[in-house]
Amino acid sequence: MSRKTINIPLGAQHISLLEPVRFKFECENEKIVGVDSDVGFVHRGVERACTTKFKFDAVGYVVARICGLCAITHSLAYTVAAENLLGAQVTAKAAYLRTLLLELDRIHSHMLCLSHTCENAGFEAMFMQIMGDRELVMEIQELISGNRVQFDYICIGGVNRDITAELGKKILENLTLVEKKVREYKDEFLNNWSLSLKFKGVGALSLEDAYRFNAIGPLARAAGLQTDVRNEMSYLPYKEIGFVMQMQESGDIHARNMVRLDEIQNSIEMCRNIVNGLPEGEIITKIKGKPQGETIVRYEAPRGELMYYVKGNGSAMLDRVRIKTPTFSSIPAFSEIFLGQEYADAPAILASFDPCLSCTAK
Amino acid sequence: MQKIQSSLEKIREEIEGFYDQKSWHFLTLNGVALSNEKLEVQWIFSKYATPDEVVVYYIEVPYDVEIPSIADIIPSAIISQRELVDMFGIAVEGSTKGLYLDEDSMQTPLKGCQI
Numbered sequence: 001m002s003r004k005t006i007n008i009p010l011g012a013q014h015i016s017l018l019e020p021v022r023f024k025f026e027c028e029n030e031k032i033v034g035v036d037s038d039v040g041f042v043h044r045g046v047e048r049a050c051t052t053k054f055k056f057d058a059v060g061y062v063v064a065r066i067c068g069l070c071a072i073t074h075s076l077a078y079t080v081a082a083e084n085l086l087g088a089q090v091t092a093k094a095a096y097l098r099t100l101l102l103e104l105d106r107i108h109s110h111m112l113c114l115s116h117t118c119e120n121a122g123f124e125a126m127f128m129q130i131m132g133d134r135e136l137v138m139e140i141q142e143l144i145s146g147n148r149v150q151f152d153y154i155c156i157g158g159v160n161r162d163i164t165a166e167l168g169k170k171i172l173e174n175l176t177l178v179e180k181k182v183r184e185y186k187d188e189f190l191n192n193w194s195l196s197l198k199f200k201g202v203g204a205l206s207l208e209d210a211y212r213f214n215a216i217g218p219l220a221r222a223a224g225l226q227t228d229v230r231n232e233m234s235y236l237p238y239k240e241i242g243f244v245m246q247m248q249e250s251g252d253i254h255a256r257n258m259v260r261l262d263e264i265q266n267s268i269e270m271c272r273n274i275v276n277g278l279p280e281g282e283i284i285t286k287i288k289g290k291p292q293g294e295t296i297v298r299y300e301a302p303r304g305e306l307m308y309y310v311k312g313n314g315s316a317m318l319d320r321v322r323i324k325t326p327t328f329s330s331i332p333a334f335s336e337i338f339l340g341q342e343y344a345d346a347p348a349i350l351a352s353f354d355p356c357l358s359c360t361a362k
Numbered sequence: 363m364q365k366i367q368s369s370l371e372k373i374r375e376e377i378e379g380f381y382d383q384k385s386w387h388f389l390t391l392n393g394v395a396l397s398n399e400k401l402e403v404q405w406i407f408s409k410y411a412t413p414d415e416v417v418v419y420y421i422e423v424p425y426d427v428e429i430p431s432i433a434d435i436i437p438s439a440i441i442s443q444r445e446l447v448d449m450f451g452i453a454v455e456g457s458t459k460g461l462y463l464d465e466d467s468m469q470t471p472l473k474g475c476q477i
Contacts, residue, residue, distance in 0.1 A: 040462035048471050211383045214438040227410055234413050296363050296416050307389050324390040332438045
C-alpha cells in the first residue's frame with residue numbers, strides 16, 4: 001500500500017515568525033516526514049553593492065543594514081576584516097567598547113527570541129513582560145550609540161563615541177535590573193509547565209547530528225557541541241572579561257532556551273566587567289591606506305557564527321565581500337530537526353531556532 | 363588563514379581526506395570572480411576550539427565546468443552550493459537555481475562584477 005501524505009506549508013507569512021520564510025512540510029497524519037524550505041524572499045544584493053556602489057570605508061555602514069537585530073555584529077566583522085587588510089590595530093579601549101555593544105546586542109536579541117518562544121507557548125503575558133524588560137537594554141544602547149537599532153557605532157580604527165562616568169553608572173543600574181528579571185525568567189522557563197515540560201524532548205538535535213550538520217550558536221551548544229567563536233578568536237578581549245561557554249545536552253527547545261538564558265547572564269557579567277575595568281586611552285586610531293589582500297573574520301553573533309571574507313586590490317573599491325550569516329548555514333540542520341516531529345509543534349520549533357531571514361537573504 | 367590549491371578533478375577527494383567532522387567545522391563555500399574570466403571557488407573550514415585557525419581549499423575554474431558536490435560528505439554544504447549556482451551561474455553537481463533568484467532567472471549577480 002502506498003504511503004499517503006499531505007503537504008502543509010508554513011509561511012511565507014506566518015504568525016510564529018514575522019519574517020518571510022516558507023517551509024513545505026510533507027506530513028503523514030500529524031508527523032512531518034519531509035521538509036522543503038525557501039529562504040530567498042528578501043534578497044537585496046548587499047554583497048554586490050559592497051563591491052560596486054560603495055567605497056571600502058562606507059561598507060561597514062552598508063552591512064549594518066543587513067539586519068536590524070544584529071547590525072553591530074555585521075559592522076564588527078567587516079570592520080575587523082578591513083583593519084586586517086590595512087594592517088591596523090585598535091586601542092584596548094576601543095576593543096572593550098566594541099565588546100560592550102556586542103554583548104548588549106546579544107542580551108536583547110536573546111530576550112526577543114525568548115519572548116517569541118513564550119508567545120508560541122500561548123504565554124502572552126510573559127511575551128509582553130520580556131519585551132517590556134528588553135527596553136532596559138535598548139535604552140542603554142541608545143544612550144551609548146545614539147540609536148536603538150542600526151547603531152553605526154563601530155568604525156574602521158575604533159568606535160565613534162566614548163562613554164562618560166555617568167553613563168557607565170546608568171549602564172550598571174539597568175544591567176542590575178535586567179539581571180533580576182532574567183533570574184525570574186529562568187525560574188519560569190524551568191518550572192512553568194507551558195515553558196518547560198511542553199518543550200522538553202521537542203525539536204531535539206542530537207550531538208551526532210550537530211556535528212554532521214555543522215550546527216552553530218545556541219542550536220549547537222544546546223546539543224552539547226562545544227563551539228563558540230568567542231572562544232576561537234583573539235581580536236576581542238573575551239578571555240579578560242569573563243566569557244564562559246554555556247552548554248546543555250538534550251538539544252531540544254528547552255535546552256536552547258536555557259542556553260540563551262545562561263548566555264544573557266554571562267553577557268551581563270561581561271558588560272559589568274567592561275564598564276568597571278575600561279582601559280584608558282583613545283577610542284579611535286587614524287588609519288590610512290587602501291585594503292590589499294584577502295582575509296576571513298568570524299564572530300559569534302547571537303544566532304551563531306557570522307563570517308566575512310573580504311578581498312581588496314589596493315583601491316577604494318573591494319573585489320569581494322562574502323557574508324556567511326548564522327541562519328543561512330543552519331537551514332540544513334533546521335530541516336533535519338523537523339523530521340519526525342508533530343506538525344503542531346513546528347511553529348514553536350521554528351521560533352526556537354531564532355532564525356533571521358533578513359540576514360539569510362541579505 | 364591557510365590556503366591550499368587543488369584542481370577540479372582532485373578537490374572532492376582532498377576534502378574527503380581532510381574533513382573530520384569532530385575536528386573541523388565547515389563554514390561555507392565561496393566564489394571569487396577573477397579578472398581573467400575565471401572563478402575561484404573556495405571551501406572554507408575552521409578548527410574547533412582553536413583560535414584563528416582557518417583552512418581554505420580552492421580551485422580556479424572557467425565558468426563552463428561543473429563543480430563536484432560535497433553534500434554527501436558535508437550535508438550542510440548543500441545550501442552554499444545552491445547559492446554559488448545563483449550568484450555566479452556556474453553548475454554545481456546536483457544543485458538547482460532558485461535559492462535567491464527565480465528558477466528561470468538569467469541573471470548571475472556576482473559573475474565578473476569587479477570594478
